[in-house]
Amino acid sequence: MHIKWNALAQTAGFSFGITVTVVAVFALGILALSRREAALSAREGDGAGGAAKPALLAGAYACFALCAAAVVYGLVLIAAP
């Protein structure tokens, strides 16, 4: 009986790495959105602190774009195994 331990370990490693990376990047994007929300409400309060806002939004979009790329790659894998 031939068991492909190597391929098995590789599959496990890749699965773990990709999952943790994608979820962490998504969480970073959400954290950026959350910070932006906080910055916005702070500015409404004292009229200052709006400077970090566009960067946070751009950062959030960059994170979500990376996750979207991972999803598209997944779709490619489904369609052409």
Added chain:
Amino acid sequence: MEHISFLVAVVIITALAFDFTNGFHDTANASATAIATGALRPKVAVTIAALLNFAGAFLSVKVATTISGGIVNEKAGVHPEIIFAALAGAILWNLLTWLRGLPSSSSHALYGGLIGATIVGVGMNGVNFDTVVTKIIIPAVASPLVAGLASWGATKLAYAITRKGNPAVTDKGFKTGQVVSSSLISLAHGTNDAQKTMGIITLTLVSVGALPHGALPPTWVIVSAGAAIALGTYMGGWRIIRSMGKGLADIKPLQGFASESAVSTVILTSSHMGFGLSTTQVCTGGIMGAGLGGPKPELRWSMVRRMVYTWGLTLPAAGLVSGGAALLAQQGTWGVVLVGAALVAGSATMWLISRRQPVGADNVNDVAEVTPVELTPAAAPANPTPASTTVAA
């Protein structure tokens, strides 16, 4: 295709019925966590899952050339009778586990059925036991562990990252993410599982000479297999959705997203690397990992234990039923008719029992402690167990 015998017609209908129970059983894989966290309303979740399962059936260009991926030796004389018996055992096991609200693997039920029916019909030499170990047993043990570990790590990390975030914003964000990640599971599921039914129907048609050797599945086969799995998915195996979404752990949107991401990744990576696996077991593993990775690590171990027992039982139980069915079906037309009648009667009985304690879109999120329906009326007390508590949803 000018001549399709009675037996072949029965096999095709039974294959589509199995495909239906497959969709029905596996709705929970993609939608249980999305429903439990409120990312999607129950009816919306199963509708999306159904549409994507249907789409998934058309997506892959991979040809369904084997029934079993080498688990049974198809050249050793796997007749339509044997395939019919295998399907009958798989359907009955799927319905029995659904009745108990237990997520068992539809693929394992089918493989178990094929193995049992082949041993009876062809003999031990008809089964490649090496392939059984490398293609079923090892992935069955490894894949839920990998999915659980990945989901656990992702949950931990995501909680650490968003700890200082605004809970309203993070919850909304992860719920949106869940819509995408659960959709990906549905699509992958439709591609994998609808293909199995297409393979069975196509190879049955080939075996009686209605199609040439190496033929692609005809369009009507693709459409009907896709439609059967989508219809089953849409009907929603609500009992299983409840067990998986509420029975294992209290899942928050972050955990749902982490679990669904782990499940999609494990399924896609493994099928890319050529490991077949059970979506159901991977999902259960992912939910367990997410439950343990949360801020208050907890799992309902009684439910975990029941699910793990069911995984172990699926292959031999479906095999036994199918073996018996094969013994009958080989006796001729009357045997096939008898197996068919037993299949219909068994399915109807289980449906009737399920009506005693219906679970649907309206009460799928109600119960925290999921109690299985009692099979014997005498054992069912009039009052619910004290452990069952109702969550104010």
